[in-house]
Amino acid sequence: MPRQGKRYRADLEKASKTPVSLVEAVNRVKSFKQTKFDQSVEIVMHLGIDPKQADQLIRGSVSLPHGIGASKRVIAFCSDELVEDAKAAGAIEAGAEALVKKIEDGWLDFDVAIASPDMMRVVARLGRQLGPKGLMPSPKNDTVTPKVVEGVKDFAAGKVEFRNDSGGNVHAIIGKHSFEPGKLVDNAQHFIATIEKMKPSATKGVFVKQIALTATMTPSVIIEHE
Structure with missing residues (x-):
């Protein structure tokens, strides 16, 4: 098992073990020590879907309010x-x-x-x-x-594509670590709302089970979600 670096362990102490508000989650990720490059900030949503069922797959694209700070080829x-x-x-x-x-x-x-x-x-x-x-x-x-x-x-210009993986998770980049907190919050809210609107009719029970925010080389922070 790879040994966690000193910076990661220090950041882990700042990462809450209990869910926090989206604003607080962004602030915590922003508080993690910066690296030599501008890390991407990613949102991960664990969904209550059955990835083996074609009528429950989540796939699409979305333009975020503030872009993602990167262009695509x-x-x-x-x-x-x-x-x-x-x-x-x-x-x-x-x-x-x-x-x-x-x-x-x-x-x-x-x-x-x-x-x-x-x-x-x-x-x-x-x-x-x-x-x-x-x-x-x-x-x-x-x-x-x-x-x-x-x-x-x-x-x-950075329009974001997304699709669920075999575990029912949807990952997407929502910006850069250098973004102002408000822009990351706006982008995250927009992405979450987009996924919520895509709930398959065949899905039973809780659709959004957990949401987490992380940067390229940081621990994740769990977000409160009703």
């Missing part, structure tokens, strides 16, 4: 007439057959793939390359959209 599968507009909006690559071929040859240096609906017949060939890495465009998280240029702009 976005590509766009689109018609030739939209290529230049997509690149102007922030896409590092855009196109159809040529872009598919580039990925088939092994290029995967991007974070998000956007596609217009008519391009999915071409993109379908990339299921083996993109599917296992979670990069396959999908209407469920707004990466398949007729408004390709707008989609590129949103995701390049």
